[in-house]
Amino acid sequence: MANIVDVDEGSTWSFLDNEATDRALAHRWRSGQNRRSHQVILSHAYRRPGHLLRWIELIACRKIPNASRYHAAVPSETLIVTVAQISPEPGDVRANARSAAALMIETADAGAKLLVFPQLSLVSYDLELFTDPSAWVTEDDPRLDVVRQASAECGVTAVVGAAYRGPDNTAWIASLAIRPDGEIQVYGKQNLHGVERDLFQPGDKIQILDIDGWRVALAICYDAAVPGHAAEAAGLGAEVYAVSALYTQEEVRRIDVHSAARAMDHRMYAVVANLAGRGPGWESCGGSGTWHPDGTRLSQARTDPGVFTMALSRSELQALRDKDALAGNPRTALVADTWT
Known part of the structure; x- marks a missing residue:
């Protein structure tokens, strides 16, 4: 299990595996959350080149398979x-x-x-x-x-x-x-x-x-x-x-x-x-x-x-x-x- 802390929102996102992380990164991009958070998460993605292509593909397709496998520590505003x-x-x-x-x-x-x-x-x-x-x-x-x-x-x-x-x-x-x-x-x-x-x-x-x-x-x-x-x-x-x-x-x-x-x-x-x-x-x-x-x-x-x-x-x-x-x-x- 890996955690990524969102420095702007003060929430922690937990992921079960690398594939789940990719899905969550795509979700964060699609959900319109702020760019500073994106920069933190993007840097995490770039440190994992084997999964970057899949992440970009998910964003392009606007689909997140098995999205319920990740969770937010705080409820969403919208x-x-x-x-x-x-x-x-x-x-x-x-x-x-x-x-x-x-x-x-x-x-x-x-x-x-x-x-x-x-x-x-x-x-x-x-x-x-x-x-x-x-x-x-x-x-x-x-x-x-x-x-x-x-x-x-x-x-x-x-x-x-x-x-x-x-x-x-x-x-x-x-x-x-x-x-x-x-x-x-x-x-x-x-x-x-x-x-x-x-x-x-x-x-x-x-x-x-x-x-x-x-x-x-x-x-x-x-x-x-x-x-x-x-x-x-x-x-x-x-x-x-x-x-x-x-x-x-x-x-x-x-x-x-x-x-x-x-x-x-x-x-x-x-x-x-x-x-x-x-x-x-x-x-x-x-x-x-x-x-x-x-x-x-x-x-x-x-x-x-x-x-x-x-x-x-x-x-x-x-x-x-x-x-x-x-x-x-x-x-x-x-x-x-x-x-x-």
Whole structure:
């Protein structure tokens, strides 16, 4: 294990081997961090001529295989998040996984570390599909290999929506966070809606992701309509509330009110990926986007499919939480965990 100390930021970057060092050097160049730091790291690279060519190649390709193998000692100031508003192929897990992988490459080119897909993005929202066993996925489902590979190559965590069958035969509407190191973190929708209760069981706990030192809570659709869900996530230190959803034409106001309220009440960013298109009994209102911790909407999609990227600022989040604390209403302290 080798360490490189960033003299400007006071952080230590640890690498498992020479190849991992090359990937990290490429990441530091791509991430737009200051030039003095680059000079320190570049001098390290030039002392290792056998790896310099590979390092330059990685920068040119804008790809960092297995990026999760290195970690920062302090959280990043900025987290770039992309939401995908898509219209999946009904019931076709394999095709939708391939489409997700392609979007991950596009997301990586924009510098994003997190890509959030809508509710049931691997199959679309049609509850009649789930009489077919092929519409369900498991954690080791080979149809997800293309997403795992893209995550490893691009260094992007993808949150895809699925009908999930657990090892104990638990049936969830789930968000599967597929990480660059191959790990999958599974979150089951806790607040089921209508006839979903006939097919699925509620999830057992909130899932918090660590993305570049940011704490990201996962939510699925009606979870965002239940204030206690976001309150619990905030209590666990969430700084971003990432919602995979289906909001319909009749719910244009709901998507904005839910997201703005969750963001403002708990001083965290809210990001929502809504389905596009239509399905049995519904037509999407679009409107995917990002909300600031002060409740302001930062981005808004129309109704057509697309990907939408936003940079989230830790300093702006901290400033609002500091202001609340001075007013006698302290919010959850920002968590500065070391990556492990």
